[in-house]
Amino acid sequence: MNVDRILQGTEPSALVSRLGREHVADIVEFLNSKSVEEATEIIAHMPLAWGVEVLDQPPFRNACEVIEALPEDKAAAFLEGMSSDRVADVLRWIEEPKKSALREALPQDVRAAIDHLLTYPENTAGALMTTEFVSVPSDWSVKQTLDHIREVERTRETVYAIFVLHPASRRLTNVVTLRRLIFGGPDDGILTVAQPYAPITVAPNADSEDVARTIRKYDLLAVPVVDTTGHILGIVTVDDVIDSIITEQTEEVQRMGGMEAIDAPYLDIGFFQMIKKRAGWLCVLFLSEMLTTSAMQVFSDELEKAIVLALFIPLVMSSGGNSGSQATSLIIRALALQEVRLRDWWRVAVRELPTGIVLGAILGVIGVIRIAVWQEAGIFDYGEYWKLLAVTIGAALIGIVTFGSMAGSLLPFALKRLGFDPATASAPFIATLVDVTGIVIYFSVAWLFLHGTIL
């Protein structure tokens, strides 16, 4: 994997021959560290089959740019060899008129397959699937099937799952795994080694999370994508699913952090694109948070009378935000793993209410102790009514932490119900929501306990 040392050969052709003994994943890693121009030149010098293998790897980041930069006939030759799901992915990002030109250069059948894949929205089974799978009619023998696999193996993404079709209707009837196939006698019918249960399938519009869940639940190496008439359109393989799980995970964390998801490595994103991805949510949150100023303006008379109340505002409010952020992250994952469904929202609410009260009470006691110690030790003078102030802080903490836990746990349900990703901007969103409500709770509690004394 010390591909970097190979760099010493400056001639692309010399470089290519030295790369020859490396694993394709290492070559991709190496090319990812090069500029588009260098990568294009290296790939242009590769034998066709090898260049196809490199371009076929989803982790190769500059595939679109390289295809665009290559001479058109060379690009078309590579595209023809690549797997159809990958070609569709690449073409999706190439601009017109180049896109049409490349499409036209492909043979009729490949073009039809790719046009079909391009009709599925991103992140659906249809867009993730490849059309290169092995299927045989159910009246074939084990030997016929094995011969067929040997013939087409090179051009198929996986041969470990073989899809058995009804000979007349061509509907998917059974699945045979290669590990079971090699048990069959040569002249046995293929159905003698088929799995005993109905094929596990997904619909073309299933989203990538559902596909991942199905593959994970049934420990599959590939899941067939089947239309409503029972015909198999393609397969999604386990490696595509892992890539999509990792991508979703990154997007989830970024959304939770309160920004638009970005689809490139941190150091590769341009400065202005970075600002664009972050400024949007930041401004939305800032505008919402302005409500805290408005709320405080309402209570400015109380503030003027009891300036000591201001000292605890950040402390009390942040505790609500923190408990809300805990509850939110718990529910985001529980929803993602389907441990909890949309209809379970009230079961969650019923749990979070006592949880919030207990957590708030724990913090409340600490807060009261803090004030008492500072007062008695003479570190700070909270005034004549410091005991009432301490009770105010304690009670406000119970109210705000409870509100934070409730709001934090229910926000992901609300976002999901409205059709958003439950992770969207959740932590900062909750903090903002709790800040605004927290001020109202805080001053209301203060009025209750301190009215007639310092208020």
Next chain:
Amino acid sequence: MNVDRILQGTEPSALVSRLGREHVADIVEFLNSKSVEEATEIIAHMPLAWGVEVLDQPPFRNACEVIEALPEDKAAAFLEGMSSDRVADVLRWIEEPKKSALREALPQDVRAAIDHLLTYPENTAGALMTTEFVSVPSDWSVKQTLDHIREVERTRETVYAIFVLHPASRRLTNVVTLRRLIFGGPDDGILTVAQPYAPITVAPNADSEDVARTIRKYDLLAVPVVDTTGHILGIVTVDDVIDSIITEQTEEVQRMGGMEAIDAPYLDIGFFQMIKKRAGWLCVLFLSEMLTTSAMQVFSDELEKAIVLALFIPLVMSSGGNSGSQATSLIIRALALQEVRLRDWWRVAVRELPTGIVLGAILGVIGVIRIAVWQEAGIFDYGEYWKLLAVTIGAALIGIVTFGSMAGSLLPFALKRLGFDPATASAPFIATLVDVTGIVIYFSVAWLFLHGTIL
């Protein structure tokens, strides 16, 4: 998958026969919805091979409890049939003296394999691996290998990767995939169909994230775990890796949300365990956030003179927290995907400085406009020096957002450097850090602009 309907048969034996036609994953889902007692009774009525298959599924949550509840001879029979990695996982959680009793009941060779697996710490390749793989000496022919696979297939987790050992030293020399094996002539040597490059391997102490990264990078179905002498100890399969990716993802999100990771579904956790997992970090954050009160006590004279400053404290501070939470979530993922290494911290800092300044300036401009509009429209009177106040808010926002972005991006590096998961409590942690520092920045900026007027 309408397993629930099967429930109508109340006799466990009748139930078992009705479950017969379901996929094992669906049976597991069904058993997960039952109590330990019910699950135990159903499994006790299953034929041995079938019970083994169910207990072998990692998603089956009550496997330990069921094994504990079964009569000892029955439990031992099931354990003997199960795959060694799963047995080790189950035994790990069973208490003494039951654990030793079950262990003693296993045949010598199985016991040795499991004892060995139990020596590896959780979340390492050694703990994830299974010892049920296919290996053959390199002087075997294709036919010998195929016959061997047919013989052992039932007891192997995967037969899609075949590991070729040196006939004398038994060191791992090559890997053959089943899809290539079926191409070989029966009398060809096994090496004629071997992969052309050195086997991709992991060390037994590699952590599960590294294993996942290797499997993903090289699109493997299984990766061999090899010790320092070059001997293969076991294999980690792609389905185990997917499970471990999903678990890590859940823990990452929960840590980011500022709580200890929990390893059970949300609705299954007991009330007091939930409090325990959340109260710890909540108290730590509360105690840190108390510094905001201390900081504000220092500035209490300024506050008394210019109560108007208090109105903007939540707004200004939360903006720092939000920008910090964006930066943190970006870097957590970039570190997890190894897009950024520990040594790249200064490259990140150099990027976040201008990003923070621009984002702060955008919010600053909005803040200034807000004050001007409210003042001019007569919604609120910020006093004679409102223009200076507006400049103060704008400048403080630039300072605090910049500080938030810098601190947020560098915190994951610091946590990682100290040996923690970079996701640990990051969003609330950053909010707290920025709150405390934000108060100091805010009042310093205020003093700079307002000294001699209202301060």
